[in-house]
Amino acid sequence: MRRFFLNLFVPHYTNNYRAKLLHHESLLLVILIFFFGAFTLNYTSKTFPSVLGISSDITVSDLLNLTNQKRTENGLPPLSINQRLSNAASSKARNMFTENYWAHISPGGTTPWSFIRSAGYSYVYAGENLAKGFTNSQDVVNAWMASPSHRKNVLSGNYNNVGFSIQTGNLVGEETVLIVQMFGSSSESQTPPAISLEEEKPVEVKKVAAAIPLQTDQPVQEPEKQASKPAFLTQTKVQNQIKNTPAIKGNLVMGSAKIPPAINSGLLTKNLALIAISSFIFILTMDLILVKRKRIARAVGHNIDHILFFVLMILLISIFTRGVII
Structure with missing residues (x-):
């Protein structure tokens, strides 16, 4: 088991001194897994909304x-x-x-x-x-x-x-x-x-x-009422003409009550993406450190560029998955 993880994550003579996950065939497999996972999550949320949903x-x-x-x-x-x-x-x-x-x-x-x-x-x-x-x-x-x-x-x-x-x-x-x-x-x-x-x-x-x-x-x-275009975003006193409206009877109406799903699909998707990206950042960092320390010569590289790209992805995920107000 130890050798398996070394081969997967750490540059070693068994993987030609480049973590197995960074090989082209491994990256292709990861991409296919992500596509299949996205399809599975989408299907599950539609078919079993009580299990997976927002x-x-x-x-x-x-x-x-x-x-x-x-x-x-x-x-x-x-x-x-x-x-x-x-x-x-x-x-x-x-x-x-x-x-x-x-x-x-x-x-x-x-x-x-x-x-x-x-x-x-x-x-x-x-x-x-x-x-x-x-x-x-x-x-x-x-x-x-x-x-x-x-x-x-x-x-x-x-x-x-x-x-x-x-x-x-x-x-x-x-x-x-x-x-x-x-x-x-x-x-x-x-x-x-x-x-x-x-x-x-x-x-x-x-x-x-x-x-x-x-x-x-x-x-x-609410803007001041005018015959022309109203000036929104300005607070002005308004006299509404609706008077003596009968009281509304019954409970507060806000939509149809529903039991929340067991798993939050939004958080699950975000966390899985962050875990995957963080794993690649770790692997690339380890690869960069060990190759420099052992002075291993090889044709492939650009680890720093890849690390910066993945860091940018994390920042974008954090920005676009947070709440929005208007």
Whole structure:
């Protein structure tokens, strides 16, 4: 067994002084294994979603508590969760998956305020934060707080209500978790229904196809109503004309509850890729050290170039697999 691993990972006379894994036939085998593994993971996630699929440790109660913690630390009153805003957030999340977009405004021009009004929430001020691809609530709130514009929404003194939706679906061919946070302050003619945290559940929805998202780094706040193009991203007082809306009865609606899969496909894929790349970096480093130490002459080389390439791959994986906010 020891000789097997030496032959596989370490330059030795048994492998012509080049680790067996660095030989062309071994590299071809590794590539084939990766293609087969990717096909197997994709097939398993579609056939057995309860075993392999996207999952997260994000809950409404955690998002609410962390949001209010940031507000309290900055001398602001806590927000109360509102069922109408949560319904609006849920509708917005479903619409994003259905119409295949990743933006505050739909391709058809539907704004966040349309979802809020449709949910029966009569507002004076309103705002929206979006996030996707995160695995826990703390990282979501930290990302919002690290962005000046999202932070402005979280710490705005104009809001007294908030609603959340946590849903999963397919965006750009990738399973992801989508988080919608909607803020609001109701008009005096409306008494917004509050809900208890006992009614909240993290949720997921059925997979739907998605197109390439429209990227932006800004959250949105309700603009002043105008006949011409509205100036988004500017917080302005707005008087909504919906009045005396009947109260919504029932529990908080945020999607269809679903037991999370046993294995998180996103983390599994990322970890396997990082392990494989790290292994090649280790092998190339060992090869470089031993060949120089033993002064072995050979025609192949460029280990430093290969190591730098694999380090770049790790950086790219870390960047493109982390959560995104808009």
